[in-house]
Amino acid sequence: MGDKGTFLYEIWVARGSLLSGAALTMQLSLAVIAIGSFIGCFGGLGLVYGPAPLRLAIRSVVEVLRGVPVLVLILFCYYGLALFSIDVTAPAAGVIALSGFCAAHMSETFRGAVASIPVGQTEAAKAIGMRFWQRLTYVILPQAARRMLPPWVNTGVEIVKGTTLLSIIGVVELLLSTQQAIARNYLIIQFYLAAALIYIIINFSVSQLGAWLERRFAYFRY
Amino acid sequence: MASSDMSSEPLLRATNVHKRFDSVEVLKGIDLDVAQGEVVAIIGSSGSGKTTMLRCINLLEEYDDGEIHIDGETIGYRIVGGVRKRLRESAIADQRARIGMVFQGFNLFPHMTAEQNVMLGLTKVQKMPKAEARDRAVHWLDRVGLAERREHYPYQLSGGQQQRVAIARAVAMDPRLVLFDEVTSALDPELVAEVLSVMKSLAESGMTMLVVSHEMLFVRDVATRVVFMDGGRIAAEGPPAEVMGNPSSERLRSFLGRFHGLFG
Numbered sequence: 001m002g003d004k005g006t007f008l009y010e011i012w013v014a015r016g017s018l019l020s021g022a023a024l025t026m027q028l029s030l031a032v033i034a035i036g037s038f039i040g041c042f043g044g045l046g047l048v049y050g051p052a053p054l055r056l057a058i059r060s061v062v063e064v065l066r067g068v069p070v071l072v073l074i075l076f077c078y079y080g081l082a083l084f085s086i087d088v089t090a091p092a093a094g095v096i097a098l099s100g101f102c103a104a105h106m107s108e109t110f111r112g113a114v115a116s117i118p119v120g121q122t123e124a125a126k127a128i129g130m131r132f133w134q135r136l137t138y139v140i141l142p143q144a145a146r147r148m149l150p151p152w153v154n155t156g157v158e159i160v161k162g163t164t165l166l167s168i169i170g171v172v173e174l175l176l177s178t179q180q181a182i183a184r185n186y187l188i189i190q191f192y193l194a195a196a197l198i199y200i201i202i203n204f205s206v207s208q209l210g211a212w213l214e215r216r217f218a219y220f221r222y
Numbered sequence: 223m224a225s226s227d228m229s230s231e232p233l234l235r236a237t238n239v240h241k242r243f244d245s246v247e248v249l250k251g252i253d254l255d256v257a258q259g260e261v262v263a264i265i266g267s268s269g270s271g272k273t274t275m276l277r278c279i280n281l282l283e284e285y286d287d288g289e290i291h292i293d294g295e296t297i298g299y300r301i302v303g304g305v306r307k308r309l310r311e312s313a314i315a316d317q318r319a320r321i322g323m324v325f326q327g328f329n330l331f332p333h334m335t336a337e338q339n340v341m342l343g344l345t346k347v348q349k350m351p352k353a354e355a356r357d358r359a360v361h362w363l364d365r366v367g368l369a370e371r372r373e374h375y376p377y378q379l380s381g382g383q384q385q386r387v388a389i390a391r392a393v394a395m396d397p398r399l400v401l402f403d404e405v406t407s408a409l410d411p412e413l414v415a416e417v418l419s420v421m422k423s424l425a426e427s428g429m430t431m432l433v434v435s436h437e438m439l440f441v442r443d444v445a446t447r448v449v450f451m452d453g454g455r456i457a458a459e460g461p462p463a464e465v466m467g468n469p470s471s472e473r474l475r476s477f478l479g480r481f482h483g484l485f486g
Contacts, residue, residue: 128343129319
């Protein structure tokens with residue numbers, strides 16, 4: 001593995017912490033995307049079909065979450081929630097903040113996709129006697145899902161990159177574990193490049209997954 | 223209550239139906255009866271309220287006043303202590319399931335094959351077992367001449383074929399009444415004939431149809447009764463030969479004049 005101080009040697013020494021950092025990055029991202037998308041679906045549904053007061057409420061929350069920098073959201077969840085006697089760990093605060101960010105974007109994405117389905121589709125479904133949830137499940141969502149995919153993948157990639165901000169509050173994800181390794185070996189450029197490579201691999205996988213899903217949904221056209 | 227004399231009522235009875243969009247009154251008191259097995263054509267110029275009337279019957283539009291009955295049952299509302307109350311979504315869905323509708327723009331579900339389009343209402347709304355629904359879908363696709371195309375997606379079909387699938391989707395539900403809303407207006411002239419011939423064969427099989435159309439030859443040959451709408455009212459009504467052959471008003475004469483030569 002070469003001599004002490006060389007890149008290969010040092011990265012071999014740091015492999016455990018880098019891999020566990022990468023693993024945490026992926027776990028956090030998955031949790032955030034799952035939670036954010038789930039909440040975003042309901043937010044989007046509310047924005048399209050909800051009564052005016054609900055729409056206004058959701059819209060306000062979405063605008064705040066999208067308007068505030070993600071780092072501020074994270075710091076608020078970590079330090080701010082404590083002011084309300086809500087005790088959260090750093091990773092939990094990070095997941096809450098990023099999920100809020102993700103949910104706001106997914107609400108908009110969902111709303112846009114559903115609203116872009118021609119009204120004739122809803123009318124045709126109504127005309128054969130389908131109820132609201134049936135229309136949604138069998139007619140609207142399958143079509144909206146396809147339109148939602150590209151922005152959803154974008155959001156997913158943003159989230160993976162957004163987890164780096166959690167290093168600020170001491171979550172040892174990939175970036176912080178990289179920085180910790182650099183603090184020991186001073187191989188700044190090499191280790192940042194290595195981290196960048198891992199991020200690219202993760203995000204490339206996400207976008208490939210998205211592309212695969214898009215192909216799966218490409219069986220129909222307009 | 224109308225329910226006491228259900229048997230004497232026609233299949234569809236609309237009385238004094240009013241509909242306004244903001245300040246514009248589109249329907250100004252429509253009275254219309256359609257008996258079982260009748261093919262009633264609604265003609266009239268754009269903006270006369272034909273399509274709106276059709277859409278009120280299956281509640282794609284809510285009418286503001288008057289009543290629409292299907293088999294003696296009020297559509298969309300019930301009267302509680304003299305006040306109109308909109309029915310619940312589920313009750314309205316049940317009523318819609320008994321009324322078929324075919325649209326100008328086809329509105330097939332693009333993510334489903336022709337067969338799946340026809341089966342959807344059968345399996346999800348009527349809860350029919352899949353195999354039975356498929357048989358019924360195949361039967362109706364065959365009736366509209368598309369048995370070979372049942373695995374095709376809408377984008378793989380011509381406009382005329384899409385519209386015939388849409389007709390199959392509507393009639394497969396075994397509705398009491400089928401509404402046709404300018405179903406050939408979005409089609410190339412060449413494709414109009416294949417759709418009209420399907421409609422003609424449905425009419426001959428005794429299906430009750432309410433047809434908004436500009437196809438005057440079809441109206442003359444197939445309709446049992448013609449309704450001429452003008453400015454949100456019914457301005458003339460009767461057998462095609464009478465209404466179209468001997469127009470009762472200047473307005474109707476000038477409307478029909480656009481199709482001059484068709485009626486000798």
